[in-house]
Amino acid sequence: MELVLDGDVVRGDSDARERFYDSRGYGRVEAGGLVLAPVEAAHLLSRGDVDVVRDARSGDALDFRALVSSAAVSEIDVLVYKDLRDRGFYLSPAREGWVDDPVGADFVVYPRGQGPWDDAVAYRIRAISERTAVSAATLGDGVLAVVDEESAITYLETSHPEIGGSTTTDLPSDVAADLLGDRVLVWEPPDALYQQGFYGQPLDDETGEPLQLSLVEAAALAHQGVLDVDGGAAAIVECGREVEGERFDRRLAVYRDLRDRGVVPKTGYKFGADFRTYADVESVDSLGHSELLVRVLPANHAFTPRDLALDVRLAHGVRKRMVFALVADADDADGPRIEWLEVGRLTP
Amino acid sequence: MELVLDGDVVRGDSDARERFYDSRGYGRVEAGGLVLAPVEAAHLLSRGDVDVVRDARSGDALDFRALVSSAAVSEIDVLVYKDLRDRGFYLSPAREGWVDDPVGADFVVYPRGQGPWDDAVAYRIRAISERTAVSAATLGDGVLAVVDEESAITYLETSHPEIGGSTTTDLPSDVAADLLGDRVLVWEPPDALYQQGFYGQPLDDETGEPLQLSLVEAAALAHQGVLDVDGGAAAIVECGREVEGERFDRRLAVYRDLRDRGVVPKTGYKFGADFRTYADVESVDSLGHSELLVRVLPANHAFTPRDLALDVRLAHGVRKRMVFALVADADDADGPRIEWLEVGRLTP
Numbered sequence: 001m002e003l004v005l006d007g008d009v010v011r012g013d014s015d016a017r018e019r020f021y022d023s024r025g026y027g028r029v030e031a032g033g034l035v036l037a038p039v040e041a042a043h044l045l046s047r048g049d050v051d052v053v054r055d056a057r058s059g060d061a062l063d064f065r066a067l068v069s070s071a072a073v074s075e076i077d078v079l080v081y082k083d084l085r086d087r088g089f090y091l092s093p094a095r096e097g098w099v100d101d102p103v104g105a106d107f108v109v110y111p112r113g114q115g116p117w118d119d120a121v122a123y124r125i126r127a128i129s130e131r132t133a134v135s136a137a138t139l140g141d142g143v144l145a146v147v148d149e150e151s152a153i154t155y156l157e158t159s160h161p162e163i164g165g166s167t168t169t170d171l172p173s174d175v176a177a178d179l180l181g182d183r184v185l186v187w188e189p190p191d192a193l194y195q196q197g198f199y200g201q202p203l204d205d206e207t208g209e210p211l212q213l214s215l216v217e218a219a220a221l222a223h224q225g226v227l228d229v230d231g232g233a234a235a236i237v238e239c240g241r242e243v244e245g246e247r248f249d250r251r252l253a254v255y256r257d258l259r260d261r262g263v264v265p266k267t268g269y270k271f272g273a274d275f276r277t278y279a280d281v282e283s284v285d286s287l288g289h290s291e292l293l294v295r296v297l298p299a300n301h302a303f304t305p306r307d308l309a310l311d312v313r314l315a316h317g318v319r320k321r322m323v324f325a326l327v328a329d330a331d332d333a334d335g336p337r338i339e340w341l342e343v344g345r346l347t348p
Numbered sequence: 349m350e351l352v353l354d355g356d357v358v359r360g361d362s363d364a365r366e367r368f369y370d371s372r373g374y375g376r377v378e379a380g381g382l383v384l385a386p387v388e389a390a391h392l393l394s395r396g397d398v399d400v401v402r403d404a405r406s407g408d409a410l411d412f413r414a415l416v417s418s419a420a421v422s423e424i425d426v427l428v429y430k431d432l433r434d435r436g437f438y439l440s441p442a443r444e445g446w447v448d449d450p451v452g453a454d455f456v457v458y459p460r461g462q463g464p465w466d467d468a469v470a471y472r473i474r475a476i477s478e479r480t481a482v483s484a485a486t487l488g489d490g491v492l493a494v495v496d497e498e499s500a501i502t503y504l505e506t507s508h509p510e511i512g513g514s515t516t517t518d519l520p521s522d523v524a525a526d527l528l529g530d531r532v533l534v535w536e537p538p539d540a541l542y543q544q545g546f547y548g549q550p551l552d553d554e555t556g557e558p559l560q561l562s563l564v565e566a567a568a569l570a571h572q573g574v575l576d577v578d579g580g581a582a583a584i585v586e587c588g589r590e591v592e593g594e595r596f597d598r599r600l601a602v603y604r605d606l607r608d609r610g611v612v613p614k615t616g617y618k619f620g621a622d623f624r625t626y627a628d629v630e631s632v633d634s635l636g637h638s639e640l641l642v643r644v645l646p647a648n649h650a651f652t653p654r655d656l657a658l659d660v661r662l663a664h665g666v667r668k669r670m671v672f673a674l675v676a677d678a679d680d681a682d683g684p685r686i687e688w689l690e691v692g693r694l695t696p
Contacts, residue, residue, distance in 0.1 A: 046551075046552075065526070065533075065535055065558075068528065068533070069526050069528060069533075074529065075528045075529060075530065075531065076529075076530065079551075082551075129529075129530045129591075130615075130617050131530060131591045131592060132591070146617075147530075148615050148617035148618070149531070149562035149563070149564070149615040149617060150548070150549040150560070150562055150614060150615045150617075151531065151549050151551065151560045152549070152615075152617075152618070154617075154618065178413070178417050180416065180417060180423045181422065181423060181424075181477075182423065182424065182477045182479060182495075183423065183497070183499065185413075185416070185417075187413055200498070201498040201499050201500070203394075203427075203430075203499065204394075210413075212498070212499045214497035214498055215497070216497070243479045243480070244479060266498060267478075267496050267497040267498045267500075269478050269494075269496035269497060269498075269500075269502075269653075269654055269657055270496070270500070270502065270657060270661065271657075271658070271661065272654055272655065272657050272658020272659075272661060272662075273654075273658075305617075306617055306620055306621075307620065309617055309618060309619075309620050310619070310620020310621075310658060310659075310662060311620070311658075313618065313619065313620060313662060314620075314658060314661060314662050314665070317662070317665045318665075
């Protein structure tokens with residue numbers, strides 16, 4: 001069978017429509033015939049279902065090699081299309097007029113057993129090379145299919161999670177504390193801080209004294225009037241900024257937002273993240289498993305897929321969810337804007 | 349017992365020497381008396397072994413809180429010193445004249461059961477805050493003790509590993525291949541490439557054709573005359589640089605060096621690394637477990653401890669060794685200089 005490349009579509013007759021659209025969900029119907037995206041035609045060529053695609057302009061007969069090497073189709077799309085077909089899915093290129101809401105997607109994948117005749121959508125897929133940076137702001141609604149250097153494909157599901165917990169603590173006020181270089185020490189800590197609120201870490205496990213607070217913990221507490229430190233919260237923030245710059249403001253904004261949501265953030269250092277979080281802390285003696293790993297990023301961050309893969313794999317390995325806090329205007333008087341983005345592994 | 353802070357040392361009499369040096373390995377002996385570093389005095393104060401340290405200049409009596417809050421001692425050092433003592437080690441501050449080769453270390457730790465009277469050294473320790481960036485060039489000879497925001501301490505062992513393997517492949521020459529946007533396709537691949545050499549990945553597992561090569565693989569092969577691509581190796585390198593810039597040159601330099609050493613590098617994307625490596629490939633049908641994860645970095649890179657923790661933890665979780673390839677002058681005509689750095693978890 002022969003098809004015709006006509007601008008940015010590939011056309012076939014009613015026989016082609018019966019064979020490829022009606023029974024296997026390729027392309028769309030136009031005037032009784034078949035219209036394919038070039039990536040679909042490439043797939044049919046690679047399978048031997050179509051012998052050749054004739055270029056209407058040049059008259060050239062294109063085989064799989066020629067079509068894939070041409071500008072008509074991206075090899076990334078060809079690889080992802082093939083992988084999803086191999087997994088038993090029907091899917092459509094996300095073209096205007098072909099699918100609802102094509103913006104931001106390359107393919108719309110139908111549930112297994114369904115096709116373009118049905119209304120249901122299983123996944124909206126964006127196909128990228130591992131070498132392409134991805135703006136964080138464009139994620140949160142769909143699946144990223146990342147083609148690595150060796151053409152293996154990993155799927156990452158992205159969403160905007162609701163973050164919340166049930167932790168509440170009645171905190172004392174004006175507790176004396178010393179700001180050292182990198183932390184704050186509370187020499188006579190009230191129980192509410194560590195025992196109930198899970199703030200800080202005792203230097204001496206037996207006596208519980210002194211209590212060491214991280215700079216973000218201490219800055220948040222000083223803002224609330226809980227701590228009495230020379231220079232107040234401003235001195236702690238200053239100390240944080242000295243090493244971390246604006247990153248400290250972002251981390252502090254996220255820390256405070258999580259606490260406001262009833263979630264306890266603790267350092268995520270051992271997992272290479274900013275925080276690990278506990279949603280429901282009643283007492284440090286009955287801590288559960290921490291649920292989230294949180295990485296704090298500026299809102300305009302662009303991920304390299306490799307870094308995403310690293311975070312998601314590590315989180316999965318320790319049975320936590322990987323969440324990114326995207327912070328805009330951390331130092332705005334009205335408060336920062338934080339957008340939450342979750343990324344997880346998906347096996348379609 | 350009372351000791352005296354005298355400049356940058358703390359002094360005690362012969363009683364103090366007997367009690368702290370002779371029996372427990374604190375400080376050094378000077379004129380029959382005891383000389384301590386302030387960090388050692390702080391530890392003795394925190395334990396209640398010493399009641400007070402008198403500041404010779406001001407006459408003030410310093411307790412633990414006052415000494416730790418002063419400039420005489422870093423709280424990072426205090427935390428690491430305490431942790432190692434709690435683990436049952438004797439250790440000495442790495443001061444000139446106190447230990448051999450003090451440069452680059454904060455503490456010298458003796459094997460369990462030994463002390464400053466003996467010659468053996470178990471670990472050379474550098475103590476840092478997780479917020480301190482560490483120049484890669486200063487690592488490779490000793491242990492990094494990283495104090496996280498909540499004062500938990502992680503030990504990272506650093507070394508310069510020998511990298512080598514036994515893989516050899518007789519490669520063909522002038523094999524025709526097409527450069528696409530992000531990879532190179534070999535339409536009629538000789539067996540030696542994939543089957544014996546583990547170059548690339550077949551698009552179709554059954555037919556083995558076409559063979560997809562990553563840009564680094566293809567550039568290395570084109571340099572050797574194995575591939576015949578339009579524009580030669582230069583065209584492939586150009587394509588790599590378009591997205592990655594100099595990073596592509598560094599990755600290519602490391603790829604070629606590993607192959608020269610008989611080691612097969614494949615993409616480390618799924619582990620968030622540049623490469624995973626196989627030391628002894630005879631055929632792709634009998635591949636073992638890959639041994640190393642390799643991250644390629646410029647020689648002047650500075651690690652944040654958090655990123656190091658992430659890499660080391662992930663590598664440990666998948667039972668591989670984490671190795672960094674530090675590349676200077678990747679585009680030098682005489683070839684790049686590559687320094688190998690291994691970082692692993694250590695439990696002292």
